[in-house]
Amino acid sequence: MKQTIRVTINGRVYDEDVEPRLLLSHFLRENIGLTGTHVGCVVGECGACSILLDNKLVKSCLHFAVQADGREIITIEGLAKDGALSTIQEAFVKHYALQCGYCTPGMVMASHALLRDHPNPSEDEIRKALGGNLCMCTGYVQIVNAVKEAARGSANG
Amino acid sequence: MIRFDYQEPTTLKKAFALMEKHGDDARVIAGGTSLLIMMRQRLLAPKIVISLARIPKLDRIAYNQKTGLRIGAGARHRDIELSAAVQKHYPLLHETFRKVAQPRIRNMGTIGGNLAAGDPLTDPGASLIALDAEVILSSSSGQRRLPVEQFFVDYYQTALQPGELLTEIHVPPPLRPGWSHIKFTPRSIEDFATVGVAVTLKTRNGSCEDIRIGLNSVAATIVRATRAEGVLRGATISDAALREMGETAATEVDPVDDNRGSAEYKRDLVKVLVRRATQEALQRLG
Numbered sequence: 503m504k505q506t507i508r509v510t511i512n513g514r515v516y517d518e519d520v521e522p523r524l525l526l527s528h529f530l531r532e533n534i535g536l537t538g539t540h541v542g543c544v545v546g547e548c549g550a551c552s553i554l555l556d557n558k559l560v561k562s563c564l565h566f567a568v569q570a571d572g573r574e575i576i577t578i579e580g581l582a583k584d585g586a587l588s589t590i591q592e593a594f595v596k597h598y599a600l601q602c603g604y605c606t607p608g609m610v611m612a613s614h615a616l617l618r619d620h621p622n623p624s625e626d627e628i629r630k631a632l633g634g635n636l637c638m639c640t641g642y643v644q645i646v647n648a649v650k651e652a653a654r655g656s657a658n659g
Numbered sequence: 660m661i662r663f664d665y666q667e668p669t670t671l672k673k674a675f676a677l678m679e680k681h682g683d684d685a686r687v688i689a690g691g692t693s694l695l696i697m698m699r700q701r702l703l704a705p706k707i708v709i710s711l712a713r714i715p716k717l718d719r720i721a722y723n724q725k726t727g728l729r730i731g732a733g734a735r736h737r738d739i740e741l742s743a744a745v746q747k748h749y750p751l752l753h754e755t756f757r758k759v760a761q762p763r764i765r766n767m768g769t770i771g772g773n774l775a776a777g778d779p780l781t782d783p784g785a786s787l788i789a790l791d792a793e794v795i796l797s798s799s800s801g802q803r804r805l806p807v808e809q810f811f812v813d814y815y816q817t818a819l820q821p822g823e824l825l826t827e828i829h830v831p832p833p834l835r836p837g838w839s840h841i842k843f844t845p846r847s848i849e850d851f852a853t854v855g856v857a858v859t860l861k862t863r864n865g866s867c868e869d870i871r872i873g874l875n876s877v878a879a880t881i882v883r884a885t886r887a888e889g890v891l892r893g894a895t896i897s898d899a900a901l902r903e904m905g906e907t908a909a910t911e912v913d914p915v916d917d918n919r920g921s922a923e924y925k926r927d928l929v930k931v932l933v934r935r936a937t938q939e940a941l942q943r944l945g
Contacts, residue, residue, distance in 0.1 A: 503664060521662070522665035523660040545696050545699065546764065552763055558737075558767075559763050561763045561764070561767070564691055564692050564695050564767060565691060565695070566665065569688075569710060569712065571667075631762060633761040633847065633848050633849045634762065634849050
């Protein structure tokens with residue numbers, strides 16, 4: 503039986519009817535049309551579907567959409583302001599921190615959550631924070647460099 | 660994904676009523692990081708899923724100098740990791756929860772859900788055993804308390820009876836000041852442990868006055884290494900005694916071959932890591 507949920511996504515309120523079995527990741531992509539959130543493993547291993555739920559970084563494939571009723575979500579689409587990329591997104595572009603791009607939304611969301619809570623992380627802290635995001639292309643070095651640069655950028659104001 | 664109905668009771672009383680009404684057709688969901696995967700894999704097929712997320716105060720963490728720490732079953736791993744009281748008074752718990760999976764999972768999974776799942780590969784249980792913790796099991800007819808080591812019954816089986824919910828974890832003020840936690844992972848940091856060891860101990864004049872050892876990933880349940888503790892308790896601390904303790908611990912475990920290592924390898928790791936964790940705990944005492 504479908505249930506009605508109300509969620510705020512990137513500042514906009516949505517009222518949607520969903521089946522309880524619908525995963526939050528699929529809800530975002532298929533019901534709302536925000537396909538920036540990627541679906542990889544769907545068992546909580548790869549991190550491509552990472553979003554902020556009530557400001558906490560979570561894997562949206564490990565949530566049912568009904569569990570998000572009344573809550574606030576930020577997806578990768580919510581980071582750019584008026585078409586201008588965020589500091590982290592700019593740093594990813596600059597350092598070529600992606601190749602195929604599949605893991606990128608999750609990497610950026612995880613980096614965003616990290617720098618929000620720890621503006622000056624060590625390399626070890628960056629690597630630990632990205633521990634749940636798998637990338638099969640880059641070898642992670644450029645990604646870590648991008649996060650370092652974004653940290654410097656945010657520290658400089 | 661299978662079809663099911665979803666309910667969000669707003670009080671424990673309503674949750675018990677739903678559990679009673681639906682019996683075996685119902686499953687309780689907290690953070691969902693374990694249940695959802697099992698449903699995807701068709702290992703579980705509940706007709707109704709009862710969420711505890713809207714029950715107020717179930718995630719409360721409260722510390723009292725005399726009675727210790729009370730952790731609501733709905734507290735997330737991350738809440739416990741970052742709790743100031745936990746960092747100050749229970750460094751072993753802080754260290755343990757820092758190592759559970761990775762931040763995304765720690766932001767979702769709860770301590771109650773973790774323990775109630777009865778998964779022998781996860782970290783919190785061993786440290787709670789080492790800290791003499793108890794679980795509070797509640798039902799419509801009342802509450803009972805159980806030491807954590809007695810809560811784990813078999814592979815994915817706990818002492819929870821039908822109609823019962825794990826509502827709180829109680830950790831007394833630490834009885835032994837020395838502590839150590841070793842999580843040995845085979846590949847990346849967010850993996851389950853090949854072997855996990857938690858130790859607390861207390862010494863006097865070069866002897867071990869008391870010690871407790873919890874182990875995960877080495878048997879069908881998270882276990883307490885009682886015989887190994889017995890080797891060191893009351894004994895003068897020496898390399899020989901520590902070695903004998905490690906060897907005894909290896910006889911108390913029953914690991915299986917899997918992609919984190921062979922049973923033989925894990926048994927050898929227990930031997931070494933129990934000794935090493937104890938040495939670390941002794942070093943902390945100075």
